[in-house]
Amino acid sequence: MIYGTLELQQNILETAKGYADEYNLKLVYGVIVGSNSKGFEYADSDCDTRFLYVREDFPQKICVPWEMTEEELVKRFYPMQECLDECLPFWELTSFLHFLTKPSFNNVISSGLYNMVGWTFQSPYQWDPYGIRNKIMPLIDDIFIKEYEIMYHLREIERWYKKDDRKIIAKNYMYSVHAALTIDWCLQRNVQPPVYYKTLLGCCASEQIADEVDRLVKTAQQEAGNVIVKNHMQDRQKTHFTIMAEHSEVIDAYIERMYKKGTETVNSYKISPQMLLKCQKNVRKMCGILMEEIS
Incomplete structure (x- = not known):
């Protein structure tokens, strides 16, 4: 379930799928973030969403964010509907998972990007037709970088x-x-x-x-x-x-x-390059598993 009434859920998904179809994106996961996911919503709170997609060249290509530009991987749609947030963001799945080991687009580490991955898979309000969360959470916990x-x-x-x-x-x-x-x-x-x-x-x-x-x-x-x-x-x-x-x-x-x-x-945080490389290999392996199951 995404969030809210059945009408609101249908509106969110139909809007997201309409945008994805127009640009040949395959939606695989959706989530409500913002204050709603934390339990802090007010009666006038908007509905912050985040969607993950795979590209047309999936499953042949695993995307790595620091080898590509943000514009290539992140899409933002402004539906201008009162019941939705002003922007629906769409993130490419395989590059998104790479933020677990190196949260960066251009070699500048961002703790916000790292948090965004965990928040996306831990929100209580999800649309998950491929069961991605249950597949990815053991890996997220195993390579978790608390710092x-x-x-x-x-x-x-x-x-x-x-x-x-x-x-x-x-x-x-x-x-x-x-x-x-x-x-x-x-x-x-x-x-x-x-x-x-x-x-x-x-x-x-x-x-x-x-x-x-x-x-x-x-x-x-x-x-x-x-x-x-x-x-x-x-x-x-x-x-x-x-x-x-x-x-x-x-x-x-x-x-x-x-x-x-x-x-x-x-x-006092330090991480060895060897451990980081091992984590990156595990992420790529998971991307391959997801490719086989989604395609």
């Missing part, structure tokens, strides 16, 4: 977490604690973390932290709904900046503790 994932979530905390004022934008606070929970998961388990916040809470957080975070999310979501009904707001995502939350000493302490631990881990 890349932690690096991304450290940047998320730096982006969203502001302690200067008594109140903070509630969504920003949610994203900050989600990043802290993900860092905690990586340090404890050293496998790809889930996306849904309640799964992270159940596995990482103390009961006190879990209660505080649940209260933050439920209160913000209820208030957002009330604001939308009361003010008849039409602007997409306006409540993201409208709903505020008071700082919690428990949540603040947890975010700051995980940020410190994550920073220490990233600063």
